[in-house]
Amino acid sequence: xxxxxxxxxxxxxxxxxxxxxxxxxxxxxxxxxxxxxxxxxxxxxxxxxxxxxxxxxxxxxxxxxxxxxxxxxxxxxxxxxxxxxxxxxxxxxxxxxxxxxxxxxxxxxxxxxxxxxxxxxxxxxxxxxxxxxxxxxxxxxxxxxxxxxxxxxxxxxxxxxxxxxxxxxxxxxxxxxxxxxxxxxxxxxxxxxxxxxxxxxxxxxxxxxxxxxxxxxxxxxxxxxxxxxxxxxxxxxxxxxxxxxxxxxxxxxxxxxxxxxxxxxxxxxxxxxxxxxxxxxxxxxxxxxxxxxxxxxxxxxxxxxxxxxxxxxxxxxxxxxxxxxxxxxxxxxxxxxxxxxxxxxxxxxxxxxxxxxxxxxxxxxxxxxxxxxxxxxxxxxxx
Amino acid sequence: xxxxxxxxxxxxxxxxxxxxxxxxxxxxxxxxxxxxxxxxxxxxxxxxxxxxxxxxxxxxxxxxxxxxxxxxxxxxxxxxxxxxxxxxxxxxxxxxxxxxxxxxxxxxxxxxxxxxxxxxxxxxxxxxxxxxxxxxxxxxxxxxxxxxxxxxxxxxxxxxxxxxxxxxxxxxxxxxxxxxxxxxxxxxxxxxxxxxxxxxxxxxxxxxxxxxxxxxxxxxxxxxxxxxxxxxxxxxxxxxxxxxxxxxxxxxxxxxxxxxxxxxxxxxxxxxxxxxxxxxxxxxxxxxxxxxxxxxxxxxx
Numbered sequence: 193x194x195x196x197x198x199x200x201x202x203x204x205x206x207x208x209x210x211x212x213x214x215x216x217x218x219x220x221x222x223x224x225x226x227x228x229x230x231x232x233x234x235x236x237x238x239x240x241x242x243x244x245x246x247x248x249x250x251x252x253x254x255x256x257x258x259x260x261x262x263x264x265x266x267x268x269x270x271x272x273x274x275x276x277x278x279x280x281x282x283x284x285x286x287x288x289x290x291x292x293x294x295x296x297x298x299x300x301x302x303x304x305x306x307x308x309x310x311x312x313x314x315x316x317x318x319x320x321x322x323x324x325x326x327x328x329x330x331x332x333x334x335x336x337x338x339x340x341x342x343x344x345x346x347x348x349x350x351x352x353x354x355x356x357x358x359x360x361x362x363x364x365x366x367x368x369x370x371x372x373x374x375x376x377x378x379x380x381x382x383x384x385x386x387x388x389x390x391x392x393x394x395x396x397x398x399x400x401x402x403x404x405x406x407x408x409x410x411x412x413x414x415x416x417x418x419x420x421x422x423x424x425x426x427x428x429x430x431x432x433x434x435x436x437x438x439x440x441x442x443x444x445x446x447x448x449x450x451x452x453x454x455x456x457x458x459x460x461x462x463x464x465x466x467x468x469x470x471x472x473x474x475x476x477x478x479x480x481x482x483x484x485x486x487x488x489x490x491x492x493x494x495x496x497x498x499x500x501x502x503x504x505x506x507x508x509x510x511x512x513x514x515x516x517x518x519x520x521x522x523x524x525x526x527x528x529x530x531x532x533x534x535x536x537x538x539x540x541x542x543x544x545x546x547x548x549x550x551x552x553x554x555x556x557x558x559x560x561x562x563x564x565x566x567x568x569x570x571x572x573x574x575x
Numbered sequence: 576x577x578x579x580x581x582x583x584x585x586x587x588x589x590x591x592x593x594x595x596x597x598x599x600x601x602x603x604x605x606x607x608x609x610x611x612x613x614x615x616x617x618x619x620x621x622x623x624x625x626x627x628x629x630x631x632x633x634x635x636x637x638x639x640x641x642x643x644x645x646x647x648x649x650x651x652x653x654x655x656x657x658x659x660x661x662x663x664x665x666x667x668x669x670x671x672x673x674x675x676x677x678x679x680x681x682x683x684x685x686x687x688x689x690x691x692x693x694x695x696x697x698x699x700x701x702x703x704x705x706x707x708x709x710x711x712x713x714x715x716x717x718x719x720x721x722x723x724x725x726x727x728x729x730x731x732x733x734x735x736x737x738x739x740x741x742x743x744x745x746x747x748x749x750x751x752x753x754x755x756x757x758x759x760x761x762x763x764x765x766x767x768x769x770x771x772x773x774x775x776x777x778x779x780x781x782x783x784x785x786x787x788x789x790x791x792x793x794x795x796x797x798x799x800x801x802x803x804x805x806x807x808x809x810x811x812x813x814x815x816x817x818x819x820x821x822x823x824x825x826x827x828x829x830x831x832x833x834x835x836x837x838x839x840x841x842x843x844x845x846x847x848x849x850x851x852x853x854x855x856x857x858x859x860x861x862x863x864x865x866x867x868x869x870x871x872x873x874x875x876x
Contacts, residue, residue: 371846400845405795405802408585409840416578429701429797436796440722441581442713460703461797 249506349382432461590833615807621788659781693800818869
């Protein structure tokens with residue numbers, strides 16, 4: 193055994209060394225006949241439904257691009273890595289995608305916290321990164337190689353403020369936000385600013401902690417203030433329970449919130465208590481525009497399910513990247529970056545996307561309502 | 576004034592559930608002098624037992640209905656009672672002669688085991704608890720809203736408290752429980768089978784936890800494997816507040832914690848809710864270290 197071991201280890205080391213030499217060192221991502229694009233996603237773990245949706249949309253876009261011949265005469269090869277919805281994993285898998293697979297660009301992630309992990313690595317390696325659906329403003333502040341195709345929370349808050357004031361004609365609104373979530377607090381802050389600027393009044397400002405189950409105390413206080421609407425910028429589990437308890441306390445005014453509501457679990461928990469409530473999101477499969485309908489049809493054919501906002505944003509992130517590579521005429525990171533930064537009125541399935549100076553997408557938001565347990569399209573709000 | 580009364584009703588409903596859980600802590604402490612930290616997770620398992628039973632019961636009895644709800648609750652209580660006995664038999668009984676700290680650490684281990692095995696078996700995502708009780712239209716009385724679930728919670732809690740009182744004070748096994756609690760060695764010498772009494776105590780406490788789990792799930796119908804942690808801690812605090820080892824004390828403690836929390840969230844800020852609830856605990860402990868209804872115990876050296 194002893195005699196065996198060292199030559200074996202040496203052979204192993206040489207093998208690794210040679211494998212290391214094999215990686216493309218000229219232009220990143222330019223394999224012989226394919227352009228490599230890396231994706232990191234939460235395919236398993238606690239946010240798996242979001243990650244899976246996003247990945248399906250991304251994969252569909254890559255397939256669509258390749259069926260029409262790819263870009264620059266080459267097919268796109270999507271390399272997907274799973275971060276298991278865990279902190280710390282994204283950095284590892286993105287480093288691997290860049291240094292060992294030599295991808296030209298990175299797509300991902302849904303959750304802002306995990307996008308924030310990967311962004312500095314992409315920035316440092318000058319590899320463009322597009323996040324499909326991280327709405328926290330800090331993500332793209334990492335550097336000039338980081339983009340996103342979704343709107344950010346200040347916009348979403350303002351959209352709901354204007355919708356509440358102008359469309360629902362609300363004057364006195366109560367806010368119930370989650371003090372444990374940056375997303376909820378940010379959205380609540382921008383909503384309050386927007387609503388007061390529009391001429392309305394915030395008459396009650398209550399909060400809860402994510403994971404709470406009993407909201408009767410806050411809702412009773414809100415009821416006593418007698419608002420004509422309640423803004424609940426939280427995630428679906430708590431929102432479902434809040435709606436149930438509000439209706440049991442005899443609160444009949446509409447509730448409304450942001451994209452954290454968009455999950456089938458929302459209606460399964462809240463049931464009829466949510467009828468006639470509203471939330472803002474990125475996309476509605478009911479939108480009648482041909483781009484959306486073609487996407488919905490293709491998605492249904494491939495996966496036999498209706499796409500949600502995460503799928504649509506995943507699709508747009510890959511489509512926009514392909515468009516930028518085409519415009520750049522090269523797979524060089526700096527050139528793709530410049531092309532991405534110059535994107536104007538890109539026709540995505542989530543609306544026309546224009547990159548602003550901070551590499552955030554300036555694009556419309558969609559407002560949905562809940563009717564008979566289904567999400568129904570109400571209107572599109574332009575930026 | 577109406578708002579205040581409404582908050583009191585909210586607090587009473589929340590406190591009733593905490594009281595039911597607190598009884599389990601206090602009974603086990605009374606008999607064995609240790610805190611069964613896995614008790615909050617038995618509460619969670621009670622809710623999940625109901626979740627998996629409801630569709631089976633619905634095949635026999637119409638759901639939601641009062642009879643159906645009673646059957647679901649009864650079977651869940653039986654399941655958890657058996658579980659409580661099993662936990663005691665395999666995790667705590669082998670350590671009975673060991674220092675109390677050993678058993679305490681084991682209890683924490685059992686608690687973590689149930690939580691994470693629960694995540695593995697049931698999945699981590701919250702599940703919608705089915706409607707097993709017919710939801711009556713909300714009753715309004717001079718600006719106050721009584722929802723039927725809150726009334727059910729309070730009524731069931733009062734009923735279970737009276738039943739428990741009957742068992743402990745009027746039955747043979749209850750007398751044996753009190754004897755073991757008073758002095759286990761002497762009770763054993765007098766012919767009380769302490770093993771059976773301890774098993775029965777765990778069964779009773781776990782059944783109450785299961786009832787609390789079902790009531791909780793009826794009121795807040797999103798259940799997940801970690802749902803027992805916070806109510807468990809609060810019920811433990813309630814038991815200490817009322818005087819651990821004392822049954823009416825646990826019920827009183829539960830109601831005090833529930834009402835305090837609700838009033839703090841309603842009038843001050845829910846951010847400080849737990850901080851203030853625990854500050855109340857510290858204040859009461861400073862004035863009365865044995866708890867509100869607890870007896871002073873003289874430590875024999």
